[in-house]
Amino acid sequence: MRAVDIILKKRDGGRLGPDEISFFIDGVTAGTVPDYQASALLMAILLRGMSDEETASLTAAMVDSGVRVDLSGIPGAKVDKHSTGGVGDKTSLVVAPMAAACGVIVPMTSGRGLGHTGGTLDKLESIPGFRVNLSLDEMKAALARTGCAMIGQTAELAPADKKLYALRDVSGTIESIPLITASILMY
Numbered sequence: 001m002r003a004v005d006i007i008l009k010k011r012d013g014g015r016l017g018p019d020e021i022s023f024f025i026d027g028v029t030a031g032t033v034p035d036y037q038a039s040a041l042l043m044a045i046l047l048r049g050m051s052d053e054e055t056a057s058l059t060a061a062m063v064d065s066g067v068r069v070d071l072s073g074i075p076g077a078k079v080d081k082h083s084t085g086g087v088g089d090k091t092s093l094v095v096a097p098m099a100a101a102c103g104v105i106v107p108m109t110s111g112r113g114l115g116h117t118g119g120t121l122d123k124l125e126s127i128p129g130f131r132v133n134l135s136l137d138e139m140k141a142a143l144a145r146t147g148c149a150m151i152g153q154t155a156e157l158a159p160a161d162k163k164l165y166a167l168r169d170v171s172g173t174i175e176s177i178p179l180i181t182a183s184i185l186m187y
Helices: 003-011 018-030 035-048 052-064 092-101 120-125 136-146 159-171 177-185
Strands: 106-110 148-152
Touching: 003 018, 003 035, 018 035, 018 052, 018 159, 035 159, 035 177, 052 159, 052 177, 092 106, 092 120, 092 148, 106 120, 106 136, 120 148, 136 148, 159 177
Parallel strands: 106 148
Antiparallel strands: none
16 A cells, blocks of 8 residues: 555545555554655545544544553543634633542543644643643543543554644644544544
């Protein structure tokens, strides 16, 4: 398989199979698919869309790009609050601690950038002393202690999403529903 053939297929309106999507996401994660080709596929996806099956395959490939975090050792129901960002998006800063105060566990992985307003991580880091670069063990400890933790993607946790999220911010592909869906559902 070649990345350029996958880009051309999507550009021309074709449906990508799970193997093609996995190949591409594995290449993005490993660095064998360069940013310019990843950006080209992101634009093709924005313009041509993805079927539900393609979106599910993209989500699965992104999940498989990193480790899965086992939170079974932390008692309580686990919930997530996620949004697509924007000027008025500061709700994570309020909703996550409120939900934790009500007794549910809120593990959140948030992003940076995505437009001129900045992402949740950018907003959190504007608080003096607030750290979002927690290790997975630190995240679990925070969840056990407070019921809530907000961290960013890492090389271990959601590495494909970290790379694609950054490229979406600079390639004009933020609003692609399949890309938003895969980014949110992988957590």
